[in-house]
Amino acid sequence: MHIRVDGxxxxxxxxxxxxxxxxxxxxxxxxxxxxxxxxxxTGSGKSTLVQHIAGLLVPTAGQVLLDGVPAHARTPEAxxxxxxxxxxxxxxxxxxxxxxxFREVAFGPRHLGLNTDEIAARVRWALEMVGLDPEAFADxxxxxxxxxxxxxxxxxxxxxxxxxxxxxxxxxxxxxxxGRADILARLRAWQAQTGATxxxxxxxxxxxxxxxxxxxxxxxxxxxxxxxTRQVLGDGDGLRSVGLSxxxxxxxxxxxxxxxxxxxxxxxxIEEVVAEIVPCMADxxxxxxxxxxxxxxxxxxx
Amino acid sequence: xxxxxxGMYFAxxxxxxxxxxxxxVGTALVLMALPFVARHPLGHLLTVGLIGAAVILSRxxxxxxxxxxRTLFWLGFFMFFxxxxxxxxxxxxxxxxxxxxxxxxxxxxxxxxxxxLLAVIxxxxxxxxxxxxxxxxxxAMLSPLARLGFPVRELGMxxxxxxxxxxxxxxxxxxxxxxxxARGVDLSSGPPWQRIRNMVPVLVPLFLSAIRRAEELAVxxxxxxxxxxxxxxxxxxxxxxxxxxxxAIVVLACGIAGIxx
Numbered sequence: 001m002h003i004r005v006d007g008x009x010x011x012x013x014x015x016x017x018x019x020x021x022x023x024x025x026x027x028x029x030x031x032x033x034x035x036x037x038x039x040x041x042t043g044s045g046k047s048t049l050v051q052h053i054a055g056l057l058v059p060t061a062g063q064v065l066l067d068g069v070p071a072h073a074r075t076p077e078a079x080x081x082x083x084x085x086x087x088x089x090x091x092x093x094x095x096x097x098x099x100x101x102f103r104e105v106a107f108g109p110r111h112l113g114l115n116t117d118e119i120a121a122r123v124r125w126a127l128e129m130v131g132l133d134p135e136a137f138a139d140x141x142x143x144x145x146x147x148x149x150x151x152x153x154x155x156x157x158x159x160x161x162x163x164x165x166x167x168x169x170x171x172x173x174x175x176x177x178x179g180r181a182d183i184l185a186r187l188r189a190w191q192a193q194t195g196a197t198x199x200x201x202x203x204x205x206x207x208x209x210x211x212x213x214x215x216x217x218x219x220x221x222x223x224x225x226x227x228x229t230r231q232v233l234g235d236g237d238g239l240r241s242v243g244l245s246x247x248x249x250x251x252x253x254x255x256x257x258x259x260x261x262x263x264x265x266x267x268x269x270i271e272e273v274v275a276e277i278v279p280c281m282a283d284x285x286x287x288x289x290x291x292x293x294x295x296x297x298x299x300x301x302x
Numbered sequence: 303x304x305x306x307x308x309g310m311y312f313a314x315x316x317x318x319x320x321x322x323x324x325x326x327v328g329t330a331l332v333l334m335a336l337p338f339v340a341r342h343p344l345g346h347l348l349t350v351g352l353i354g355a356a357v358i359l360s361r362x363x364x365x366x367x368x369x370x371x372r373t374l375f376w377l378g379f380f381m382f383f384x385x386x387x388x389x390x391x392x393x394x395x396x397x398x399x400x401x402x403x404x405x406x407x408x409x410x411x412x413x414x415x416x417x418x419l420l421a422v423i424x425x426x427x428x429x430x431x432x433x434x435x436x437x438x439x440x441x442a443m444l445s446p447l448a449r450l451g452f453p454v455r456e457l458g459m460x461x462x463x464x465x466x467x468x469x470x471x472x473x474x475x476x477x478x479x480x481x482x483x484a485r486g487v488d489l490s491s492g493p494p495w496q497r498i499r500n501m502v503p504v505l506v507p508l509f510l511s512a513i514r515r516a517e518e519l520a521v522x523x524x525x526x527x528x529x530x531x532x533x534x535x536x537x538x539x540x541x542x543x544x545x546x547x548x549x550a551i552v553v554l555a556c557g558i559a560g561i562x563x
Binding site (some may be wrong): 014015018023029057083085087088089092094095096097107108111112120143157158161165211 | 310312355363365413453476478480481482483484486487502503506510511518
């Protein structure tokens, strides 16, 4: 699905003392199958923007077009498009209400009007997709699960809708490092399998780096940077100017560069960082050992 | 997420905001009684005038006030028709077995007028008085009852907490219904029984989080050493000023005038 955000402005509580502008004329285009990260400091409008893409809010000005149809419209065309956009809110486990994991995940598909067999197949598929064994989990009570398991069930509930656009708002917030890595890996696998559009909202830039090809940076309701992941995340000063800290890999390379090492600073994953650092270390080691040898020779001659 | 909610406090610095909460609660009660006791049209005119002046003084947002009235639309609608059809008097139109009377129309309109005024007064009270001040004022007004063993302070604390979580509750309803909409439920259309059933995915998580929050709050309060104590001291003391005296005299004078007229 082609997403086009056109001069989108959103004002909360308009005309009251609590009025707050969340988005100011945002323009953005996201093609089918793109993997996009949206980042920015707290209050920059990330969550508001993705809720607009899912057609859940009515714009104050401008619009979001899903394949050319306004996302918030009350027409059948808009409704079918909205249904193809899956949005997982922050802490999606807070929305669970069913008595079993199966029913919880089946909630969305049931509302799509599918028959029982299709629903069962989708629930099974979605649970496997998030790394939960359908046999072991289907009949359990969602509220008796661990935090990480609850998060997976909630995400499965969205995946079971088989959206063509999946939006995740801080999907790993509050999880332990292993849980984070695992969920991100599973999302990557899901995206590769379905070829759907993936929009990831997060201020964990290092997490984002491995999952998206493009990063959109929001600050104060406006797009301040939009480009390939490497380009946006490699611009440490740009990130800092909006109050974000660059991912650790970039910070490390920047520090080495400041110390005089000839390294690039736009490496976004560990392998790339290693590839940057190792040759320099070898050089340094080489010059150092050469220096030692000369000194030893000198001593020896004396 | 700063939504527009009825009954919310709007921080501002106006004469009404600075009044002592006891004055505000007291005058609000008098104003609420006025549309019921006034008999002469002039008394009602006085009431509407006073409330109008208060609205202007409070600089309350019009939209918010209208929103408060809108939430009462159906209640007002039914009240109107209840009186419309059940009051005996001079018949205007006969619709089958029921007759609409002139008295009925007037009585219905009167009830709606009273309901609107009550809503506006209550809204003004919460717009201009922070929940903390409001309960502090109520506590001070009820303190004589404490001698009879009535747990006034505890009641005050319960009220403070309840008021504090009203906006949170509404925000949560908003977020939850959006989240469930994102999962494919159409909350705002379909036959009534369907719509009621669609409330379940919103209400169950809402109550769960409310219970969880209550537990967390209780633990947090105990961790800070809170316990029920008859002589808790206050950071802010209530003081009556000249503005309070003026407000009380004006409203009381109008109240007496309303009864006498």
